[in-house]
Amino acid sequence: MLELNVNLVRDKFELDIATTVAAGVTAIYGPSGSGKTSLLKVIAGLAPAEGRIVFQGDTWLDATQRVPPYQRPIGLLFQEDRLFAHLNVLGNLNFALQRASNRKSARVVKTAKTIPLEAVVDIFELDTLLERSVTNLSGGERRRVAVARTLLTQPQLLLLDEPLNGLDEARKREIIPYLHALSNEFETPTLYVSHQLEEVTQLCQNILVIDGGKKCFQGSIHEGVNYVETQLSNLMTTDLSFLTGKVIGQDTTYNLTLLEVADQKVQIPKAQYRDVRVGEQVTLNIKPGDVALATAKPNGISIRNILQGTIENIATTERFADITLAVGDQALRSRITLAAANELKLIPGMTIYALLKSSGLS
Amino acid sequence: MELTAIWLTLKLASITTLILLILATPLAWWLAHSTNKIRPAVEAITAMPLVMPPTVIGFYLLLLFSPENPVGQFWLQITGDTLTFSFSGLVVASLIYSLPFMVQPLMNTFAQVGKGPIEVAYTLGAKPWDTFCNVILPLSLRGYLTASVLTFAHTIGEFGVVLMVGGNIPGETRLVSIAIYEEVETLNYAQAHLLSGILVAFSFIVLLLVYTTNRRAAMRLL
Numbered sequence: 001m002l003e004l005n006v007n008l009v010r011d012k013f014e015l016d017i018a019t020t021v022a023a024g025v026t027a028i029y030g031p032s033g034s035g036k037t038s039l040l041k042v043i044a045g046l047a048p049a050e051g052r053i054v055f056q057g058d059t060w061l062d063a064t065q066r067v068p069p070y071q072r073p074i075g076l077l078f079q080e081d082r083l084f085a086h087l088n089v090l091g092n093l094n095f096a097l098q099r100a101s102n103r104k105s106a107r108v109v110k111t112a113k114t115i116p117l118e119a120v121v122d123i124f125e126l127d128t129l130l131e132r133s134v135t136n137l138s139g140g141e142r143r144r145v146a147v148a149r150t151l152l153t154q155p156q157l158l159l160l161d162e163p164l165n166g167l168d169e170a171r172k173r174e175i176i177p178y179l180h181a182l183s184n185e186f187e188t189p190t191l192y193v194s195h196q197l198e199e200v201t202q203l204c205q206n207i208l209v210i211d212g213g214k215k216c217f218q219g220s221i222h223e224g225v226n227y228v229e230t231q232l233s234n235l236m237t238t239d240l241s242f243l244t245g246k247v248i249g250q251d252t253t254y255n256l257t258l259l260e261v262a263d264q265k266v267q268i269p270k271a272q273y274r275d276v277r278v279g280e281q282v283t284l285n286i287k288p289g290d291v292a293l294a295t296a297k298p299n300g301i302s303i304r305n306i307l308q309g310t311i312e313n314i315a316t317t318e319r320f321a322d323i324t325l326a327v328g329d330q331a332l333r334s335r336i337t338l339a340a341a342n343e344l345k346l347i348p349g350m351t352i353y354a355l356l357k358s359s360g361l362s
Numbered sequence: 363m364e365l366t367a368i369w370l371t372l373k374l375a376s377i378t379t380l381i382l383l384i385l386a387t388p389l390a391w392w393l394a395h396s397t398n399k400i401r402p403a404v405e406a407i408t409a410m411p412l413v414m415p416p417t418v419i420g421f422y423l424l425l426l427f428s429p430e431n432p433v434g435q436f437w438l439q440i441t442g443d444t445l446t447f448s449f450s451g452l453v454v455a456s457l458i459y460s461l462p463f464m465v466q467p468l469m470n471t472f473a474q475v476g477k478g479p480i481e482v483a484y485t486l487g488a489k490p491w492d493t494f495c496n497v498i499l500p501l502s503l504r505g506y507l508t509a510s511v512l513t514f515a516h517t518i519g520e521f522g523v524v525l526m527v528g529g530n531i532p533g534e535t536r537l538v539s540i541a542i543y544e545e546v547e548t549l550n551y552a553q554a555h556l557l558s559g560i561l562v563a564f565s566f567i568v569l570l571l572v573y574t575t576n577r578r579a580a581m582r583l584l
Contacts, residue, residue: 041481044484044485045484046481046484046485068484069481069484069485070483070484070485070486070487070488070489071487074485075485076485078478078481078482080478082478082479082481082482084479084482084497084501085501086497086500086501095483095486095488095496096486096487099486099487099488099492100487149486153485153486153487
């Protein structure tokens with residue numbers, strides 16, 4: 001879909017990436033300063049890179065031509081929203097809508113379906129905001145308007161730069177369903193820049209890991225999570241565990257999805273905003289505090305998900321013990337009190353049962 | 363006689379402001395965004411009229427405008443009139459000494475607006491001219507207002523340069539500031555009071571208007 005072979009030198013930083021990105025939602029993951037935003041700007045034509053960019057057979061950059069940014073059929077969501085302060089919400093949306101047709105006639109790649117204003121207003125629930133000035137919107141509202149505006153350019157390639165950055169947990173929960181709606185409703189190929197692994201496991205199918213301006217891994221999300229955990233553990237900004245499992249069935253009576261993780265069964269509440277299919281790989285984000293431990297398999301207990309594993313490592317602080325378990329070839333972290341750890345006489349190599357609260361799984 | 367001086371002054375200030383609006387916009391834009399090595403030099407040259415004594419500017423312009431100089435000669439050949447002691451000479455001189463009053467506020471406002479809105483406009487499909495008219499201009503309105511008012515007011519108030527270049531020809535180069543000087547020289551204090559009073563009131567009203575509308579513009583943005 002998108003072929004890249006680009007080089008950009010800036011001060012002491014060099015971005016040098018050659019890859020082919022498939023359709024779907026692809027995460028561009030890496031630590032701060034690794035060149036993620038620069039890569040998006042290169043694709044958008046906002047940074048003066050050399051090399052070659054071909055999108056669906058249409059050359060945007062090579063030795064002889066450089067298509068200006070306003071002719072590339074992209075939608076770029078900037079980190080800082082960048083709404084136009086001199087226009088109200090509707091004015092911002094119309095700015096994009098009115099210019100979409102120019103660009104489309106300039107570079108027709110294929111007859112994509114048009115995204116009408118009403119659909120975007122509907123999905124992002126903007127009808128009460130339309131006449132508002134953009135300067136008195138909340139952070140979440142601003143982000144929704146910015147995403148909506150990006151969509152109204154009728155992009156054939158969406159470039160999202162940290163769409164959840166700078167939002168608190170509540171605002172993130174507000175925005176995530178809209179981002180799911182993006183890939184579900186509009187099926188636009190998307191590059192999703194993030195330095196948060198828990199974000200990309202929820203929203204992306206593929207991952208491109210970059211560090212120091214170079215590509216260091218490309219593959220599916222669960223391969224990517226494994227790569228980051230083993231090869232780039234110093235970059236992990238989260239204490240979440242990521243368990244990948246295969247969907248083996250749906251329980252419609254209780255609205256549960258059944259998974260198989262390392263040959264063991266797990267059931268999770270059915271995803272609200274995404275339809276998962278049987279056979280699909282999904283990645284669960286698990287907080288260490290939601291994982292309790294037992295030395296014997298417990299019976300008569302409300303917790304439905306019990307995974308057998310082996311203790312790999314125990315790190316203690318004044319009050320807590322952080323235990324890393326191996327479940328099959330995947331890692332699962334648990335945080336229990338130091339008192340509990342001592343009482344259970346936990347030692348590395350021991351077989352242990354991890355109890356996962358279903359409500360804590362996403 | 364005094365009405366003629368007032369009319370001539372307003373005419374000069376308006377023409378200077380309009381021409382500078384057009385000339386200073388690309389210059390201020392370049393100064394705000396360029397990373398070229400000669401940028402500081404160009405910025406320094408642009409700011410020179412702020413620090414140089416008006417008589418120095420006037421002296422050099424007088425030499426430059428003289429029909430014995432190629433510039434003055436060229437002007438004489440194409441217009442049939444000299445640049446010295448003429449209204450056109452005053453306009454050219456005003457364009458030079460009022461340049462920093464237009465360029466600096468515009469430069470600040472362009473720098474403040476930054477590249478962010480331009481990048482957004484481009485990714486939303488707006489071409490450069492469209493971006494300038496529909497994004498940069500409306501976001502820079504306050505800067506344009508400040509720059510225009512400062513340029514207009516400074517052109518009205520200038521004395522040294524216009525005296526050197528234009529002299530004191532009624533209806534041609536006799537501006538209000540020159541007229542006041544002449545009235546005082548001839549001990550005609552009543553006329554000097556009248557003209558000075560008009561300038562004081564004018565300056566106050568203009569500044570009052572700017573600050574009131576600026577406040578309104580600020581409130582609209584909030």
